[in-house]
Amino acid sequence: MPMGPSLISRLLSPLAAAAALAPGLSRASYGLDMLPPASPIASQIYDLHWAIMWVCVAIFVVVFGAMFYSVFKHRKSAGAKAAHFHENTTVEVVWTVIPLLILVGMAYPATKTVLDMKDASNPDLTIKVTAYQWAWEYDYLQDGVKFNSNLATPRAQIEEWEKTGAPKNKDYLLEVDNAMVVPVGKKVRLLVTANDVIHGWYVPQLGVNQYGIPGFVKDVWFTADKPGIYRGQCSQICGKEHGYMPIVVEAKAPEAYAAWVKERQAKSAPAPAATAAAAPAVAEDSNKVWAMAELMTSGEKVFAANCAACHQASGKGMPPTFPALDGSKVVNGAKGAQIALVLNGKPGTAMASFARLSDAELASVMTYTRNSWGNKSGDATQPAEIKSARK
């Protein structure tokens, strides 16, 4: 029903125009409809929504037409005298049966779409999606590519009480460091799960909204119609940073996708085929010995992306839920205990396992926390130490 949205927009355009006159509203974008669908399922959903909307509009006009006719005609002040009827079996049967028939008419196309959505068989590509508090991990099972996807919007743009006055990016809160890349026209199956709590992988334009449930794997699929960037967010409340775990899917032509896979695989040495399952996100050579300054610079970045949301850039945390690292017994204690905590998390608390980060990333963030704020251990943690602790 392509004319639906435009008609509504036209009806509401005087309102939008009036609003646009108000100062500060000149760049107003009053979206009224679902976003343009970008997959066959999303198109079916879009059409189903407008079909049921028109059914509702039709019933609305008839029912409220009758009611407001009555309100204006059958009022005491207009001299109306009350009738005394209080039942009519024929009418009552009619207005029970007609809605039933309308519903059967609606159920038919909806059933077809439900069955289509559930048919994830014969995919061209399978990506395992694992949700963490608060990032996504994408594991391309056939291509041996695996990486994390974090919010890319700087904190300075979010926390306005810091008064940095930083202007917000165009895609504020909907931008990530590493987008999921998929080939256009191919059936992509997602295996969605979670590591800690329930999350929701939700990209409306692709018609996908699937809970990731810890301990369970659910499948869902989509096919991107045309190249483009499709944005979404975590849909299920998952703790403090629930509003800050966006999803970006970049659909590329199959050749461009193949080139992207090559580039990603080159980054992921050693050879992905051998250790695909255990390959860390960005596998630098774990045997390299890093200088202290290198570790600190890299550690600050890793900390900002993965730790600062809870433990704060100041290291003060937000006790008691999110403890301070500045002065913490664990951070100032033996390295081994801190490595174990970071690798395994602490069950029953918000501290998740960060084993998904690379040896180098974990080594640098360890070094950073042990030598920042009031913490002065003076020791550096090397990737090799993390690597051996993993076993």
Next chain:
Amino acid sequence: MSATTHAPAHGHAHDDHHAHPTGLKRWLFTTNHKDIGTLYLWFSFVMFLMGGVMALLIRAELFQPGLQFVKPEFFNSLTTVHGLVMVFGAIMPAWVGFANWLIPMQIGAADMAFPRMNNWSFYLVVPAAILLVASFFVPGGAAASGWTLYPPLIIQQGISIDMTILAVHILGASSIMGSINIITTILNLRAPGMTLMKMPLFVWTWLITAYLLIAVMPVLAGAVTMLLTDRHFGTSFFNAAGGGDPTMFMHIFWFFGHPEVYIMILPAFGVVSAILPAFARKPLFGYASMVYATASIAILSFIVWGHHMFTVGMPAAGNLFFMYATMLIAVPTGVKVFNWIATMWQGSMTFETPMLFAIGFICLFTIGGFSGLVLAITPVDITLHNTYYVVAHFHYVLVSGALFSIFAGIYFWLPKFTGKMYHEGLGKLHFWLSLIGFNIAFFPQHFLGLAGMPRRIPDYALQFAEWNMWSSVGAFIFGFSQLLFLYNVIECIRSSRKAPDNPWEVQDSLEWTHLPSPAPYHSFETAPVVK
């Protein structure tokens, strides 16, 4: 459904035959259904204001993108406790308050069947509310998992979760006792001649609601008990690592949660079915079909819970079953709306405040019903699940549905409760401000949801900014209008505008036809005879 020859002032003669205490003792020890009804109603209003303050903090933060006032974890606590307080603290106790006041008078009984248990039901609600609100001040802050309390997220939090679980237990016990009381009263204490099919519809809707409560509150209690043992006693009901399943909590919660929705709305149907005939000066259309429709909705409410879980990844057969069952609810709900309009049809209507709120209810509740129909379509639901579209949907049925009918009922029965007339002009002003504020607050949320804005986020992308701004403006108009409601009620109690015994000329309900205004402290000590 009417007519004995008792004089309306009948109750007065016996009013002083045992001295009842005054002051604080009167309210603490009362076993009188009218006193307890009053306590419930004032309690629910206080909780309504508390939940409202939380809502306004939420809307203040969402006025603009970025974080200005609250931190994300406090924001999550606000959304969670706002939901719990409004459901368990405001709407449900308000309906119990109406039940206490009205059911004995409408069936010609002297009081509720178990007056002392009635007192205890109320005084259990108070500590539960204190636990809920006090949880904001314990280390770690109040529950921040959404009012649905899903594990494993809820397992991560501190002592506030245990306080919330205890509060839910106490509220459940209170609701079950209240329901037993209401069912027993209705089934055993009706006046001679008051057959079931002669009862006012409000009594019918509460009878069915009470059965729903007894059926589902123990289920909720079971669910939160399992949460408690998972937290403290090493069980793994909802922990996959121990062989449990987080999805099972959702199934159990929503098996309670969907009937809970009807627990909040069925009494509203009863109130509107009392008000429309009064102001249309015409009997209710389709009384019998109203009763059957209410019962059908209640029964269907037990087999639709899965529609809250379409994004869990149930098998296709599960998705289809819950879609069909949910769509079916539109049929009895439609019958109700058609009956109300047929009641108005060819009436001789006037539009005092209760009638305005009742008509507002029909219009806006129906819009909530339509968005419910949209959400029943599984594929559409999947794309709108956990977005602002859902937020708009349930506020249309719970605010302009349940809450508007509570306002309608208060204005309608205030003359009977207090013996005074409220100020008609101020009542109408309250209605129009509420209507306009509500729609500015919640209608734009449909558009936000369609554009993909998730719920329960403290901050949002820039394309959502304009509608959020409008929504916040509307929320503040709606919120502050409720202070006018408080003023109206106090002004009414203190005014000198004496109410007639039957100001709305109701023909078929005992509290209007057989009792003076205000209703005496003890009414129907001798049962009226209903022909």
